[in-house]
Each structure stands twice: as C-alpha cells, then as structure tokens.
Amino acid sequence: MSIRLENVSFRYLEDTPMETEALLDVTLEIADGEFVGIIGPTGSGKSTLIQHFNGLLLPSSGKVWVDGVDLTHKDTQLRQIRQKVGMVFQYPEHQLFGETVLEDVGFGPRNMGLAEEEVVERVRRALAYVGLDFAELKDQSPFELSGGQKRRVAIAGVLAMEPSVLILDEPTAGLDPKGREEILDEICTLHRERGITVILVTHSMEDVARLVDRLIVMDRGRVALDGTPVEVFRQAETLKELGLGLPQVTELMHELKAKGMAVDTDVLTVEAAEEEIVKALGGQR
Amino acid sequence: MRFRNLTIGQHIPGNSVVHRLDPRTKILGTTLLIVLLFAVNGFIGYGLVALAIAGVIHLAKLPWRYVIRGLRPLLVILLLTVGLNVFLTEGEVIFRLWFLTITREGLARGGMMGTRLVLLIVGTSLLTLTTSPIQLTDGIESLLNPFRRLGVPAHELAMMMTIALRFIPTLLEETEKIMKAQMARGADFQSGGLMQRAKSLIPLLVPLFVSAFRRADELAIAMEARGYRGGQGRTKFRELRFGRIDAVAIALLVTFTVVVGVFF
Numbered sequence: 001m002s003i004r005l006e007n008v009s010f011r012y013l014e015d016t017p018m019e020t021e022a023l024l025d026v027t028l029e030i031a032d033g034e035f036v037g038i039i040g041p042t043g044s045g046k047s048t049l050i051q052h053f054n055g056l057l058l059p060s061s062g063k064v065w066v067d068g069v070d071l072t073h074k075d076t077q078l079r080q081i082r083q084k085v086g087m088v089f090q091y092p093e094h095q096l097f098g099e100t101v102l103e104d105v106g107f108g109p110r111n112m113g114l115a116e117e118e119v120v121e122r123v124r125r126a127l128a129y130v131g132l133d134f135a136e137l138k139d140q141s142p143f144e145l146s147g148g149q150k151r152r153v154a155i156a157g158v159l160a161m162e163p164s165v166l167i168l169d170e171p172t173a174g175l176d177p178k179g180r181e182e183i184l185d186e187i188c189t190l191h192r193e194r195g196i197t198v199i200l201v202t203h204s205m206e207d208v209a210r211l212v213d214r215l216i217v218m219d220r221g222r223v224a225l226d227g228t229p230v231e232v233f234r235q236a237e238t239l240k241e242l243g244l245g246l247p248q249v250t251e252l253m254h255e256l257k258a259k260g261m262a263v264d265t266d267v268l269t270v271e272a273a274e275e276e277i278v279k280a281l282g283g284q285r
Numbered sequence: 286m287r288f289r290n291l292t293i294g295q296h297i298p299g300n301s302v303v304h305r306l307d308p309r310t311k312i313l314g315t316t317l318l319i320v321l322l323f324a325v326n327g328f329i330g331y332g333l334v335a336l337a338i339a340g341v342i343h344l345a346k347l348p349w350r351y352v353i354r355g356l357r358p359l360l361v362i363l364l365l366t367v368g369l370n371v372f373l374t375e376g377e378v379i380f381r382l383w384f385l386t387i388t389r390e391g392l393a394r395g396g397m398m399g400t401r402l403v404l405l406i407v408g409t410s411l412l413t414l415t416t417s418p419i420q421l422t423d424g425i426e427s428l429l430n431p432f433r434r435l436g437v438p439a440h441e442l443a444m445m446m447t448i449a450l451r452f453i454p455t456l457l458e459e460t461e462k463i464m465k466a467q468m469a470r471g472a473d474f475q476s477g478g479l480m481q482r483a484k485s486l487i488p489l490l491v492p493l494f495v496s497a498f499r500r501a502d503e504l505a506i507a508m509e510a511r512g513y514r515g516g517q518g519r520t521k522f523r524e525l526r527f528g529r530i531d532a533v534a535i536a537l538l539v540t541f542t543v544v545v546g547v548f549f
C-alpha cells in the first residue's frame with residue numbers, strides 16, 4: 001500500500017485568532033514495504049503529518065491518496081482506510097479502556113465486524129508479536145499491568161487489526177532502555193517477516209540510523225530533508241541548525257576525521273565504526 | 286470539533302483598554318449588563334445596549350466574526366425561544382398558516398426575547414474574552430472576600446475555579462486525542478441508536494476519567510511540594526490594582542445602566 005501526499009497544507013483552528021500553520025505544502029510518497037523514519041524538532045509537524053496518512057486529519061488544501069484512494073473525496077470510507085493504516089499514538093497506554101486485555105486488544109477487530117473466534121485468534125497473534133503471553137494476560141485488567149506491558153498491550157490493540165501500514169508516534173518515549181530495545185526489535189521483525197510498511201516517528205537518532213531505509217526530516221511544517229539515513233546524516237550542518245544531532249557513532253567519526261584520521265564518516269552503527277577505525281589504523285587492532 | 290466554537294470561556298490575550306481594566310470592574314460591568322437587560326423593555330433600550338457592547342468590542346480590538354460566532358452553539362436555544370414566543374403568544378392575529386398563527390404581540394415578544402438573549406450571550410462572553418482565567422478568579426476571590434466572615438470559603442472557591450478553568454483546554458485536548466486513537470481502531474461515535482451511541486462512549490470516557498484522576502493526583506502532589514497550604518497568609522505575585530481607568534469605567538457603566546434602565 002502506498003501513501004501519497006500532494007501539496008498538503010494543514011492549519012489547526014482555521015479562521016480563529018489561534019490559527020496555526022502545522023503543515024506547509026508537503027509533497028511526498030511512501031512506497032509499499034518501506035521502513036520510514038520521521039524526525040524533527042518538537043512542533044515541526046510530525047504528528048500532524050502522520051495523522052494525514054489515515055484520514056484522522058484531512059488537509060486544509062492539497063490531496064492525500066492511500067492505496068490509490070483519494071481521502072479528501074467525500075465518499076471515501078475512512079473507517080476502512082484506518083483498518084489498513086494502523087496508527088499507534090504517543091503514549092498509547094493512555095487510551096486503554098477494556099476490563100480485560102482481551103476486550104481491549106479485541107476492540108479493533110470487533111469494530112471490523114469479525115466473528116468472535118477470529119477476534120480471539122487475532123488478539124492471540126497480536127499479543128505474541130509484542131512478546132506477551134495470551135493465556136496469562138487475556139483475563140487481566142490492562143490497568144494492573146506494568147508500564148511497559150501496558151504500552152505493549154496498546155500496540156497490540158492496533159496490530160490486531162492486521163494493518164498493512166503501521167504508523168508509530170514515538171513508541172518508545174518514556175520506556176527504559178531494555179523496553180525500548182525490545183519494542184523496536186518487535187517492530188523490526190514485523191517489517192521483515194510480514195512485509196508491512198512501517199512509519200516511525202522518533203527523537204532517537206540511534207534508532208533511525210539502525211532501523212530505517214529512509215529518513216524524512218521535518219522543519220516548521222515542511223519536509224527539510226528526505227533520503228537514506230546516510231544521505232541525511234551527511235547534512236550535519238542542516239541538522240545542527242534544526243537542533244537535531246547525529247547518531248553518536250557518526251558524530252564520533254566526524255570528530256576523528258576533524259582530528260586528521262582518514263575515516264569515512266558515512267557510518268551509522270558501532271560495528272561499521274569499528275571496522276572503519278581498524279582500517280584507518282592500518283589493520284592492526 | 287464542536288465545542289471549539291464556544292466563545293464563552295475562551296480568552297483572547299491582548300493589551301487594549303478593556304483588557305487592562307481591573308477584573309473586578311469587568312465583573313461588575315457584566316453584572317450590570319445582566320440587570321440592565323432584564324430592566325429594559327423596548328427596542329430603543331436594546332439598541333443602546335447593543336451600541337454599548339459594540340463599543341466595548343471595538344475598544345477591546347476583538348475580531349467581530351469570532352465574537353459573533355460564539356452564538357452558533359446556542360443557535361438552537363435561540364431559535365426555540367424566539368419560535369415559542371412568536372407562535373404561542375395570544376393577541377391580534379396577523380398571519381395564519383394551518384395551525385400556526387402569528388400575532389403582533391408574539392412577533393414583538395419573540396423579537397424582544399431573541400435580542401435579549403443575543404445581547405446576553407455576546408455581552409457576557411466579553412468578560413472571559415478580555416480577562417485571563419487567573420485574573421478572573423483573582424477578581425472573584427477579592428469580591429467574595431468580605432463574605433468570608435459568613436463562612437464563604439473565598440480562597441478555596443477561587444482556587445477550585447482556577448484549576449477547573451485551567452484544565453478545561455487540557456481535557457478537551459485529551460478528549461480529542463483519545464477519540465482519534467479509538468477512531469484509528471475503528472470506533473464510531475456518530476452512528477447508531479441512543480444505546481449504541483452511549484455504549485460507544487465507554488472507550489472514550491474510561492481513559493478520560495483515568496487520566497483526569499491521574500492529573501488531579503499529580504497536581505495535588507505538585508502543589509504540596511511547593512508548599513501550598515490554602516489561602517492563609519498567601520501573598521500574590523500579581524496584585525489587583527483599581528486604577529483611574531477603572532473609576533472612569535465604573536462611573537460610565539453605572540450612569541449608563543441607570544439612565545437606560547430608568548428611561549427605556
């Protein structure tokens with residue numbers, strides 16, 4: 001499923017004194033099966049942008065197509081689009097409401113009108129994707145789980161609709177390092193094994209460097225940079241101006257180079273950095 | 286979202302004369318307006334009040350369209366009031382269609398009630414539009430203070446109002462966020478019968494209450510952490526100051542109210 005935005009602008013509270021321009025003439029296309037990262041300073045329009053991908057917000061001007069369907073057309077069934085484009089909001093555990101985990105995670109599939117057995121089966125699969133045990137948790141109250149578990153249950157609630165595009169708005173915010181790592185790994189697995197398109201909004205340069213194929217940088221409602229992580233992180237100056245940094249290893253390579261070491265700065269992982277440094281030192285460890 | 290249109294309770298920051306008036310002056314002015322609207326009986330009087338309100342809107346440099354739009358959420362009540370008065374008042378019949386009759390008296394009364402309501406809504410919305418919630422509650426606290434001896438907990442009431450006002454936008458924002466999140470999971474808040482719709486609110490209301498309680502808890506802890514112990518001996522960063530423009534404004538308001546109230 002591809003998503004295409006053409007000259008999309010969006011204003012909050014249009015025609016009031018508090019009007020804010022949140023998106024300005026954004027044109028972009030996300031192809032089927034891509035793993036896209038979106039970064040940008042706070043207030044740059046990331047959350048607004050992703051809500052256009054499933055019709056939760058419709059552009060003030062411009063067009064959005066999902067899978068060839070024009071979302072701005074008045075006859076478009078947005079509910080069907082939202083089943084195909086799953087969206088995990090920031091702090092998704094704040095939207096938990098069910099008496100049991102089964103009820104909560106099954107909310108999406110039930111709204112799709114699936115039979116109860118199919119709903120249960122989907123809840124089982126969705127919980128497995130986020131590393132939770134169905135038999136152990138299904139009858140528990142989601143409110144009694146730990147913070148990390150709540151987050152997973154909430155993510156499972158979206159996965160249970162089995163969307164072909166998964167959008168996550170800062171899914172690891174406020175988690176401990178181990179929890180972050182695990183959730184990101186699970187998302188990565190979903191992308192690899194099920195081939196779903198993943199769009200990840202994040203503040204962590206390390207995460208995007210490690211995971212995504214393509215990186216979109218937002219700045220004051222516009223797309224500032226768009227390319228592979230290597231391409232984007234070459235624009236160190238632009239990123240600095242926006243108040244964004246580089247991944248730590250990339251930063252290190254830049255500094256080594258500035259100190260006169262002959263290393264390649266297009267490095268995004270610790271392993272690649274190690275190799276580069278060893279090479280620059282003449283091969284001896 | 287619908288409640289976004291409600292201008293009552295909204296505040297537009299500014300630096301006009303009206304904005305700078307002491308909140309107590311503005312509260313008094315609003316009270317006078319309400320009294321006046323019930324004392325006046327006749328279109329000349331209403332015309333004068335409308336002119337006065339227009340003058341205040343102009344002085345406050347408020348966007349006209351925005352102020353008028355505040356009427357929209359109350360349109361149903363407005364139409365109902367006017368309609369009932371026009372059709373149900375007995376008197377000299379001037380128009381008859383099937384079972385509907387319009388009388389001269391009905392038209393006059395409907396027009397009067399409609400004007401009164403419009404002026405009331407627009408006029409009272411000016412208070413909050415030009416006064417920040419903090420100033421407003423400071424004003425109310427100060428006006429209630431003399432009644433403390435009678436057991437009115439002035440400070441506590443004001444603090445409760447401050448907190449309530451402060452959290453209205455937060456709760457609206459939260460409502461919108463949770464609605465969106467559940468809509469992303471296929472929730473439908475619009476269709477179905479009454480029972481169906483009431484049930485569809487559960488996924489919205491449960492998280493909303495959970496977060497409201499969490500917020501209340503956090504706020505209480507934060508307040509205690511900063512040494513809040515109620516109103517006793519508490520001083521203010523922003524002292525209310527009753528100045529020359531307030532004296533002038535009150536003189537004008539009282540004169541206007543008396544003249545218009547007595548003669549029209």
Ligand SMILES: Nc1ncnc2c1ncn2[C@@H]1O[C@H](COP(=O)(O)OP(=O)(O)O)[C@@H](O)[C@H]1O
Binds near residue numbers: 048049
């Ligand atoms: N519900 C809203 N109402 C009004 N303005 C909003 C709302 N949500 C976001 N904004 C404004 O839109 C701009 C972009 O916000 P957002 O998309 O949330 O940015 P980001 O997710 O990158 O931090 C900001 O200026 C923000 O203040």
Ligand SMILES: [Mg+2]
Binds near residue numbers: 046047090169
């Ligand atoms: Mg955001």
